[in-house]
Amino acid sequence: MAEVRARLGTGCAHCGLAVPPERRAIGSAPAFCCGGCETAHGILRAGGLAQYYALGERRAAPVRPTGRSYDEFDHAAFEELYVSRRADGLATAELYLEGVHCASCVWLVERVPLLEAGIARAELDVRRSLLRVEWDPRAVPLSRIAQVLDRLGYPPHPFHGVAREAMRRREDRAALVRIGVAGALAGNVMLIAFALYAGDLQGMAPGERQMFRWVSLVLTLPALLFPGRVFFTGAWAALRTRALHMDLPIALALAAASVRGALNTITDSGPVYFDGVTLLVFLLLVGRYLQQRGQRAATDAAELLLSLTPRMARVRQDDGALRDVPTEALLPGMLVEVGAGQVFPADGTVVHGQSSVNRALLTGESVPVAVVPGDVVAAGSENVGAPLRVRVDAAGSASRLARLLAEVEANARRRAPVVALANRLAGVFVALVLLLAAVTFLLWVGRDTALAWDHAIALLIVTCPCALALATPLAVSVAVGRAARAGIYIKGGDALELLARPGIMVLDKTGTVTAGRHDLVAWDGDPRWRPVILALEEGAAHPVAEGFRRAWPDLAPASLEGVRHDVLGGVSGRWDGREVAIGSPAFVASHGAEITGWRERLAGAAVTPVLLAIDGQVVAVAGFGDPVRDGARDALDALRARGWQTHLLSGDDTAVVTAVADALGFAAHQVIARATPEEKLARIRALRAGAGVRAVVMVGDGVNDAAAMTAAHVGVGVHGGAEASLLVADVHLTAPGLAPLQRLVEGATRTLGLIRRNMLWAVGYNAVGVALAMSGRLSPLVAAILMPVSSLTVVLGSWLGRSFVAAPVATTAASPATRHRRAA
Amino acid sequence: MSVLYLVIPLALVVVALAIGAYVWSARSGQFDDLDTPAMRMLHDDEAGETRSEKREA
Incomplete structure (x- = not known):
């Protein structure tokens, strides 16, 4: 753009x-x-x-490449779309912030109210880079708030998922460019550093030594000025708000080391530090990028859902002319034209035309529904038949889709405590490093000022949290990548950490532990009736018809006459001059058949009965049920052996649920039948409240599970689930059955072990570095070795460590690819 | 070893070229999505839909 x-x-x-x-x-x-x-x-x-x-100020304002002036934030049109007023006169809005990259940013951004009078509250969701701001519009305009945020280095944007996509892409590209440039420069500076260190040990012509030092200075300057600039702007913003930001010691170390190095180069004396400086910039940028990407992936759900709605709508004006407007500008009462194959831009009522609508996104029901004037259509569903004219009832944040998103968002925000902890830790770390550097300087300044500078700088360089910053995101992103190859799509690192320790696993029944289909599980009757049944059910979209077709795929249907589909739930016709009827016992009875005794023929299994009657005589009985997925028992037992509590939640009938629960070894008190989506949500919340430190994991497949999945600590969507439920899930399993669930938990456990090991290494290196620097034994050579080696240990540890192993089956690789394609 | 005075600046020029090429490739979006293309190539192209169209979307 x-x-x-x-x-x-x-x-x-x-x-x-x-x-x-x-x-x-x-x-x-x-x-x-x-x-x-x-x-x-x-x-x-x-x-x-x-x-x-x-206004001159408007143009002179620091203009980002976006070309936006924040003054537009104050316009009526903007307010209409993104700002909501509260009863007490305060206004609230959600802004997407560019450049939010770590927990300490939360701290910084959330202190904006201290900088500008009139801002009541600022709350940042770091996972989504989303700021919720409450302010008094009489005291301060939103543009002013936006300008403050911009000065801090977080250019704000009104939150709209689709528009973010382009912005995020641009940000990612910029980050990659920074990393690449920093990496190339660091590599070259290090090559030269090798020569210099060798020269220190073996002797080197003074002229060549000076040239090498000058060349590395020339290479270091662009690394500082271009990729390294982000640390200085971050630190400067932190200084102005008097916040302890992670960028502060980094910028201090970079500045001190390079100024000292440059002076030493010019005066031809002392160490130059350039290798450390450039490597620092590179490694920190890599760590930050990985961390950001991990957080981003977790936030994609809502944007993806939203991006499924179109951005433009064709509005029919009063004079009959058609005009394309952005969906944001749609207002209730407008008439929009939706062509065949297009997606509805807003909730509305059909006023003209007849068509059918695919609501799969919202309901998971993939059979199109016929609509006529007067019917209601929802944003995000697809018009499959003919063009329709629709009167808008609710657009933007008022649409059903947007309200679904709001639920997801609200749940995401509740996961904040983890962030708060990381926040505090970062602050402590920064304070400690600065304190140690000061102490080192003071310890040595009495003896020799130059030495004191050298030691303090060495300490700042060696404690820079490269390995520390890489430890978690690297292990997580490697694990997430391997999991994806094993058919497990994980959207956030925190999901991995939560799955690593045994918690409470709540499973939906239909479609999750069972196949979610109507399968023929019992049959009593002569095989020669089968072609008759297939003929009766031919062309019908009913699940039972599909079940018969699945059961006997190779049989050819018999030829029938006068096939009639009855609203009572059955089909009748004439075969070979005889009256045939198939359907529920009630339907068959209504056709005059004697229906006693069929129950015995099904041996009491918990199934849905389907009877076939010929000339008033029941000749065959079929039982339909939802079969338990293969290997479900094994997977569940493996989870239980690891200490997980398993619960079963279902909207199905008690008898059916109990049968499945017995087969899978669920304890009676861990099973709830006939649960509505709201009850599922309440159950998850209750479990969460009583779970303590244990994580509550909801495994489901339908939209009726979506709310429960977002309310749980971790939501897992299984193979074949509804689009909407997969999008809100933190983890999406693309292989059928419950075996992937077991692999997920095992992989998560191993990943957490990896993270711990990484952290241990990183902290260990830092401790050694601090001890050496404070005692004055940390020569530039040792620092230059220690830093890359510590990061390398973490990188290798993450890469070589076992996290996820590829799944033995890859039969369903098509499903993630198509999903990605839709999202693209 | 006076050849170093020639070779090092030459090397710097090569580095600058390599960085330029990388920056161009990153800015033109070649690293935007590293996962999907790997999967996409395993599947048949859908009729009437090309890569460039998708990127514009």
Whole structure:
């Protein structure tokens, strides 16, 4: 987007965004990128605020490549879309912040209220880089808040998942460029450093030595000025808000070491530190990138859901003309045209046309539903038949889809305590490092000022949290990558950590521990009736019909006449001149058949009976049930052996649920039948409340489980689940059965072990480094060896450690790929 | 070893070229998605849908 705007040069007269060709103005009239901007411009002009566009400050403000001026945050159109007013006069809005990369950012951002009067509260969700801000609009405009955030190094954006996609991509590319440049420079500086250290040991011509030192200075400067700049801006922002940010000691170490190194180069004396500095920049950027990516992946769910709704809608105006507007600008009452194959942009009522609608996204029900004028359609569902005209009932955050997202978001925010802890730890770490450096300096300054500087700088370099910053994200991202290859998609590192310790595993029955189908599990009757049954059920979309077809895939149906589908749940027809009827006992009885004795023929199994009657005589009985998935018992027993508590939750009938629970070894008090989605949610919340430190994991497949899955510590979506439930799940298993669940838990346990080992190494190296530096034994050579070796240990440990092993079967690889494709 | 005075600056030029190439490839989005293409190549192309169209979407 930014590139496009930059290329066009001129933009919307209001917001500076690119003006689409069809909206280009003729002559000198102002052009606008969208209806929203045009409206805002009109309001400003009408209100006598046109000088707003001439304000020098607006243009001189630090303009990001996005070209956005934050003044647009104050316009009526913006407020309409993103700001909500509370009863007490305060306004709240959600802003997406670029550049949020670690726990200490939360600390910093959440102190914005101290910088600007009128801001009541700022709450950052670091996993989603999402800031929720509450302010008094009479005291301070939102743009002012946005400017403060920008000055801190977190350019804000109104939160809208789809728009974020492009922004995030740009951010990722910038991060990769920084890492690549830093890595190349660090590699070259280190090569030169090898020569210099060898020269120190064996002797070297002074001229060559000086040239090598100058060359590494020349290579270090760009590494500091371009990729390393992020640490200085971060530290500067932290200083201005008087916060202890992780960037502070890093920037201090980088600045002190390079200034000292440059001085030593010019005066041709003492150590130069350049290898340490460049390597530091590189490793820290890598650690930060990995951590950010891990957090990002976890937040994709809502954006993906939202990105399934279209961005543009075709509005029919009062004069009958059609106009394309962004979905954000849709208001209740507008008429929109939705073509065949398009997705509904908002919730609405059909006013013209007949079609069928696929609601799979919301309900998991993949059979299209017919709609006629007067029917209600939901945003995110797909119009499969013919064009429809729809009157918008609810758009944007009021749509059913958006409310589903709000639930997911609210649940994500509740997971904050972990972040708070990391936050405090970072603060303690920073304070400790600065204190130790000061102590070292004071210890040595009495003897020799130059030595004191050297030792303090050495300490700052050696304690820079490279290995520490790499330890967790690296182990997690390697594990997540391996898990993906094993058919397990994990969206966040915290899910892995929670799954590593035994907790409470709650499983949905239908579709999770069972196959979620109607399968023919019992049959009593002559095989010669089978073609008749297939003929009766031919073409029917009913689950029972599909069950018969699955059971006898190779049989050809008999030829029938006068096939009639009855609303009572059965089919009748004539075969060979005889009356045949198939269906529920009630239906068959209504066709005059004598239906006693069928129960015995099914041997009392908990199944749905289907009877076939010919000329009023029941000739065959079929039982339909939902078979337990293969290997479910083994997987559950393995989990129980690891100390997991297993629970079964189902909306199904008590008799059916009890049968499955008995077969799978669930204790009676751990089984709940006939649970509505709300009861499932309540059950999860109750378990969470009583779980203490143990994690509650919800395993499910349907939209009826989605709320429960987000309410649990970890939500696991199983193979074949509804799209919406898979998107809200923290973990998505793409192989059928429960064996992947067992592999997931085992892999998570091993990953946590890896993280612990990594941390131990990193802390150990830091401790050794501090001891050496404070006692003055840390020569630049030792520091130069210690730092990369500690990071290398962590990298190798993460790579070589066993976390996830590939699944033995890969028969269902198609499902994740198609999902990715839809998300792309 | 006076050849070093020629070789080192030359090496720096090569480094600059390599960095330039990398920056170009990163900025043109070649590292945007490292997982999906690996899976995508295992499946048949869908008719009427090309890579570039998807990227624009």
